[in-house]
Amino acid sequence: MDSTITETIRTYARAAQQGEKDLLRTLATIPAPSGHEQERASLVASWLREEGAREVEIDHASNVICHLAPKGATPDLRPLVVFAAHMDVVFPDVDALPVREEGGRMYAPGVGDDTANLAGLLMATKLLLQDEAALERATKGHDLLIVANSCEEGLGNLAGTRALFERYAERIERFYSFDLYLPQCISEAVGSERYEVEAHCQGGHSYHDFGRPNAIVELSGLVQELYETMPREGSDGTPITINAGTIEGGTSVNSIASRARLRFEFRSTSALALKEARSHFAGVVSRRGEALSHADDAPEAGLRVSTLGIRPGTGDVDQEELGRMSEATERIIREVTGEEPDPSPASTDANIPLSLGIPANTVGTVRGALLHTRDEWVDLASLEDGLRVILGLMLQ
Structure with a gap:
């Protein structure tokens, strides 16, 4: 100027x-x-x-x-x-x-x-x-x-x-x-994808029904697996970050949680890396959701995913x-x-x-x-x- x-x-x-x-x-x-x-x-x-x-x-x-x-x-x-x-x-x-x-x-x-x-x-x-x-x-x-x-x-x-x-x-x-x-x-x-995962199961009394699936435990296991297995970079070498932002649910300290929610996101500057992260995330959630539905008597038992937001x-x-x-x-x-x-x-x-x-x-x-x-x-x-x-x- x-x-x-x-x-x-x-x-x-x-x-x-x-x-x-x-x-x-x-x-x-x-x-x-x-x-x-x-x-x-x-x-x-x-x-x-x-x-x-x-x-x-x-x-x-x-x-x-x-x-x-x-x-x-x-x-x-x-x-x-x-x-x-x-x-x-x-x-x-x-x-x-x-x-x-x-x-x-x-x-x-x-x-x-x-x-x-x-x-x-x-x-x-x-x-x-x-x-x-x-x-x-x-x-x-x-x-x-x-x-x-x-x-x-x-x-x-x-x-x-x-x-x-x-x-x-x-x-x-x-x-x-x-x-x-x-x-x-x-x-x-930096693109991001954000999801909410809801766990549904029968629940019950913490003593009399001990051993039934617990929604909070199911989501805790999901978080652990995602942190252990989610790729930290795409096939193009671009970094991927992940975060379990919130987890909440349950009824009381003496109740097996029948409902719980997790908010999870991943980020990358690469569209390819985001696509690969999405595929991995979906695969883990699908497999664990299917296992929960077979392990619990409740007709709605399983994991449900909803999209919170996608930033390209x-x-x-x-x-x-x-x-x-x-x-x-x-x-x-x-x-x-x-x-x-x-x-x-x-x-x-x-x-x-x-x-x-x-x-x-x-x-x-x-x-x-x-x-x-x-x-x-x-x-x-x-x-x-x-x-x-x-x-x-x-x-x-």
Whole structure:
């Protein structure tokens, strides 16, 4: 970028800090479990309209979508570049979230993942709404979609971004997601498959019926076998990770458990490795379920599997084009932070475009730690660097 644009970004990022902190503080108090982001969505949409955005909507998936185009552009014909950050947090709270500031840090559940990145995206959009020259530069050759999306976390299963691409996939040429921490720049998607396995058997009294199959024991045996036999890499050499996340069930300490549930996932960056893991998982569950049905008198005895969510990995994306996009992003990160970007793969909203062959980066724009805990924090001084990175990508 030329020196004039660089100075515009630096000056605005410095001047916008108090406004960004105030916005972050407001957003961070609003509860937003995956699938229940409506209150945050309403605030974000209202804020954008107050800042001058004319084309703002909340879609059926609770995504807030702000369409930016230069004056005179033909609607619905130009390609789109998406800049997104997710609104949801991992916590189920429905009451106001606690926020405190201490020692230059802001503490709140979900403050870094992803509320601070969302605040940065909104403040960058504010410059485009206020500065006609900046908007013209950012929309040269394409329109922008500024998206505060839903359902990135956990069992949200990327529903917000899926809905976005169901609507706009044919027009989107690049996708940027702001998530996680500086200096991350992710262009390889970690795919995952998540399942729930239910064990059913007759159960009975812990003393008088001792020896009957126990649903908890059956699932414990299943977990042990999966950990002992599940491949740790695919035939292509790509690593596979597994996790037994929850196991619950039973009636009382003196009852043989007749029902129990296990939640299990596996992950890999390779579609082939995921397919092989799925085949192994299905085979183990089928064999053990059949054995349980023969060993127990209950007509419904056995194991039942349901799919909780599937996040796709990287698909057939043009690696040269993706490489150019990532190199440009990494250059901006270096210029702003002086640090070498971290390209480690991750599971983010960018999984969806990457699986569809659309170049995408997930970029961290804050510094902090302890994500997915109630002690999560961000360094408020890092907001300036993050805003410079976002604007650099918009105006490059």
